[in-house]
Amino acid sequence: MRKPIMGGNWKMYKTAREAVQTIEDLRERMEGVEEIEVVVFPPFTVLGLAEKILRDSSIGLGAQNMHWEAGGSYTGEISAPMLVDLGCRYVILGHSERRRYFGESDERVNKKIKSALTFELIPVVCVGETLKERKEGSFKRVVETQLNLCLKGIGPEEAERMVIAYEPVWAIGTGVTATPEQAEEMHSFVRELLAKLFGEDLADSMRIQYGGSVKPQNIKELMREPDIDGALVGGASLDASSFARIVKYGE
Numbered sequence: 001m002r003k004p005i006m007g008g009n010w011k012m013y014k015t016a017r018e019a020v021q022t023i024e025d026l027r028e029r030m031e032g033v034e035e036i037e038v039v040v041f042p043p044f045t046v047l048g049l050a051e052k053i054l055r056d057s058s059i060g061l062g063a064q065n066m067h068w069e070a071g072g073s074y075t076g077e078i079s080a081p082m083l084v085d086l087g088c089r090y091v092i093l094g095h096s097e098r099r100r101y102f103g104e105s106d107e108r109v110n111k112k113i114k115s116a117l118t119f120e121l122i123p124v125v126c127v128g129e130t131l132k133e134r135k136e137g138s139f140k141r142v143v144e145t146q147l148n149l150c151l152k153g154i155g156p157e158e159a160e161r162m163v164i165a166y167e168p169v170w171a172i173g174t175g176v177t178a179t180p181e182q183a184e185e186m187h188s189f190v191r192e193l194l195a196k197l198f199g200e201d202l203a204d205s206m207r208i209q210y211g212g213s214v215k216p217q218n219i220k221e222l223m224r225e226p227d228i229d230g231a232l233v234g235g236a237s238l239d240a241s242s243f244a245r246i247v248k249y250g251e
Ligand code: PGA
Pocket: 009, 167, 171, 172, 173, 174, 175, 211, 212, 213, 214, 232, 233, 234, 235, 236
């Protein structure tokens, strides 16, 4: 059985003081939650503080991006070993905002995934189509290309540790969620693609998160779908109480 995984992607929000408050609050609310894997992805600047608060809790820590090299002359960048050093176990790669505003290509995401795996980070690999691609009906082809390029050269033993996040760009931060049927259609398609790449058994064990305007009000119906194994939550993860309700399927 796949253990559901809920991630909170804070994007470029929260100063140190705000972050400490939210993480302490979340830690309390998550006490006793074991059947769901919970991960927070704060900005780089507060990872060290977050690690201290989360040290003996079950909440995992991740970063929102990283460079593909372990080190080098890349002003302003951060590498996988640096994240590991800060206590991160996860890293979001290929988020649509990185693709859109920072020129992140599938080829770069592929190099980043390989580096993350080398340093034993769990990559959360984001794919998803734009509104135009959805309307044109090319959305499956778009996601297939993204996945094939991002996962190029990655073997089954490595894929085992990966998480995929399907995040339709038109649903991110817009308040418009994909319907459970739309999400499930894509999730089962992604699982078929993973089966082609890594074999059916492995594809069955891999977790595919849904992301895009997930809220306490819509999580339950999304989680009812057989191929949705959790959510990557942006806006609604900034508040500990709303993220905690999402983790508890809206209860
Ligand atoms: P959202 O963002 O929940 O605010 O739509 C999701 C994401 O970007 O991961």
